[in-house]
Amino acid sequence: MKQHNEVVGLSREWAHTREPLPxxxxxxxxxxxxxxxLPGKSSGLSQQIAKEQFVIFMSNLLKGNADEKIxxxxxxxxxxxxxxKGKQIQEFTExxxxxxxxxxxxxxxxxxxxxxxxxxxxxxxKALASELLSELKLPDGxxxxxxxxxxxxxxxxxxEDWVYRVPQISVFLSVVIRQGLQVLHSLPDQTNDILNLVPxxxxxxxxxxxxxxxxxxIIYINSHLPAExxxxxxxxxxxRLHGESFSQLCAHIVNKGPCLVxxxxxxxxxxxxFASHSWEVKPQFQGDNRCFLFSVFPTLAVYTYxxxxxxxxxxxxxxxxxxxxxxxxxxxxxxxxxxxxxxxxGHSKAKPRCTTYNSPQLSAKEDFTLDAMEVWAVGDAPExxxxxxxxxxxxxxxxxxxxxxxxxxxxxxxxxxxxxEEDEAVYHVFPKCRWIRSGQCxxxxxxxxxxxxxxxxxxxxxxxxxxxxxxxxxxxxxxxG
Numbered sequence: 001m002k003q004h005n006e007v008v009g010l011s012r013e014w015a016h017t018r019e020p021l022p023x024x025x026x027x028x029x030x031x032x033x034x035x036x037x038l039p040g041k042s043s044g045l046s047q048q049i050a051k052e053q054f055v056i057f058m059s060n061l062l063k064g065n066a067d068e069k070i071x072x073x074x075x076x077x078x079x080x081x082x083x084x085k086g087k088q089i090q091e092f093t094e095x096x097x098x099x100x101x102x103x104x105x106x107x108x109x110x111x112x113x114x115x116x117x118x119x120x121x122x123x124x125x126k127a128l129a130s131e132l133l134s135e136l137k138l139p140d141g142x143x144x145x146x147x148x149x150x151x152x153x154x155x156x157x158x159x160e161d162w163v164y165r166v167p168q169i170s171v172f173l174s175v176v177i178r179q180g181l182q183v184l185h186s187l188p189d190q191t192n193d194i195l196n197l198v199p200x201x202x203x204x205x206x207x208x209x210x211x212x213x214x215x216x217x218i219i220y221i222n223s224h225l226p227a228e229x230x231x232x233x234x235x236x237x238x239x240r241l242h243g244e245s246f247s248q249l250c251a252h253i254v255n256k257g258p259c260l261v262x263x264x265x266x267x268x269x270x271x272x273x274f275a276s277h278s279w280e281v282k283p284q285f286q287g288d289n290r291c292f293l294f295s296v297f298p299t300l301a302v303y304t305y306x307x308x309x310x311x312x313x314x315x316x317x318x319x320x321x322x323x324x325x326x327x328x329x330x331x332x333x334x335x336x337x338x339x340x341x342x343x344x345x346g347h348s349k350a351k352p353r354c355t356t357y358n359s360p361q362l363s364a365k366e367d368f369t370l371d372a373m374e375v376w377a378v379g380d381a382p383e384x385x386x387x388x389x390x391x392x393x394x395x396x397x398x399x400x401x402x403x404x405x406x407x408x409x410x411x412x413x414x415x416x417x418x419x420x421e422e423d424e425a426v427y428h429v430f431p432k433c434r435w436i437r438s439g440q441c442x443x444x445x446x447x448x449x450x451x452x453x454x455x456x457x458x459x460x461x462x463x464x465x466x467x468x469x470x471x472x473x474x475x476x477x478x479x480x481g
Contacts, residue, residue, distance in 0.1 A: 035075035112201030124214030203235030229379030267364030287312030303359035329356035
């Protein structure tokens with residue numbers, strides 16, 4: 001039997017956390033571990049963590065009951081424990097969110113997102129912390145706000161209730177421990193909340209896009225999506241890539257499955273909505289009660305269905321008797337979110353609130369000018385939106401394009417065909433006419449020197465690479481009929 005406790009030296013064993021975890025969170029973890037009293041033993045003035053303290057800390061925080069978990073969180077917020085001021089809880093929450101973003105970036109677990117291809121996360125950290133803190137509720141049911149919240153004292157029962165009702169706190173702590181300390185991170189007991197914390201990002205690699213979303217907003221909004229849609233986001237439309245055109249917007253989002261729309265107005269406000277169904281161009285409302293509106297900046301919040309009406313989502317174009325544009329919530333002429341078919345104009349009307357989603361005015365001004373817009377498909381694409389039979393918008397109506405060219409009208413969209421990401425590029429073979437499709441380019445050999453045995457449907461290859469089994473030059477040709 002050992003004569004002394006195995007110890008974890010602060011200077012030695014905690015050195016490995018300095019890069020994956022910011023220093024304030026390392027200190028909070030240390031305080032949480034030191035707060036654990038070992039029966040019959042005194043920690044004295046030692047700065048070292050006993051092995052038993054480390055194990056109990058991990059067990060209580062990840063697997064413990066409410067009392068065990070909250071007592072540690074209280075000490076992570078303040079070394080002295082006791083009633084906590086809202087400002088202390090705010091600082092802890094901001095440190096926690098910052099640590100999650102930092103450690104996921106450090107461990108390369110952002111799944112295609114990065115701090116470079118998203119908007120700056122610093123304001124997003126504060127916005128998410130404020131949103132989570134808005135759920136702090138006193139025993140009488142009141143929710144302090146603003147400066148009042150920061151100066152209010154909250155006891156342990158209030159913190160326990162808050163952690164129970166705000167699942168992100170426990171999830172974020174688990175991520176910090178598993179990824180920051182590199183313990184338990186490979187166990188199969190991770191919940192979907194952790195596995196789908198950040199969705200896989202598709203469609204922006206190598207395109208120079210900086211998303212309107214920041215990492216904290218992605219995490220928070222993704223948590224409000226239906227569980228089966230949380231694993232992947234695919235960029236469908238970006239005004240920066242595809243131009244400021246309502247026709248282009250419709251061409252890229254119709255029949256592509258559920259998606260998120262995010263808008264930035266000229267005043268810098270960021271807001272949008274989740275469409276639970278594929279967009280269809282028609283003069284009726286569509287969607288279901290899973291739809292919601294949201295804001296990203298200057299506040300982060302999600303506004304869900306009220307039950308008042310079924311005006312979830314609306315998309316119409318080219319009609320004289322009905323509004324033409326994209327809308328969510330409210331009613332014709334008074335939408336919670338509206339993008340006019342005269343691209344660039346929009347409104348967010350809510351006096352005092354949107355009837356469908358109980359959202360406030362999302363834009364800085366009721367009638368706003370659109371500065372930028374993105375649409376992201378979420379979850380797996382519906383079969384109708386798959387590669388089979390998929391055509392570029394440039395190829396939808398070749399007769400019309402020919403007439404335009406005869407009239408001297410240039411094809412403004414030429415050259416805007418979507419590049420495919422490397423992991424999505426495949427060659428498709430059309431045996432009867434010996435056509436090959438590479439990405440979204442249709443090609444066929446100049447000479448009939450193909451080895452059918454090595455060239456088959458679905459053979460993986462990168463765009464622009466000569467297909468296996470082919471010899472001689474390959475040239476691009478129009479799509480086969």
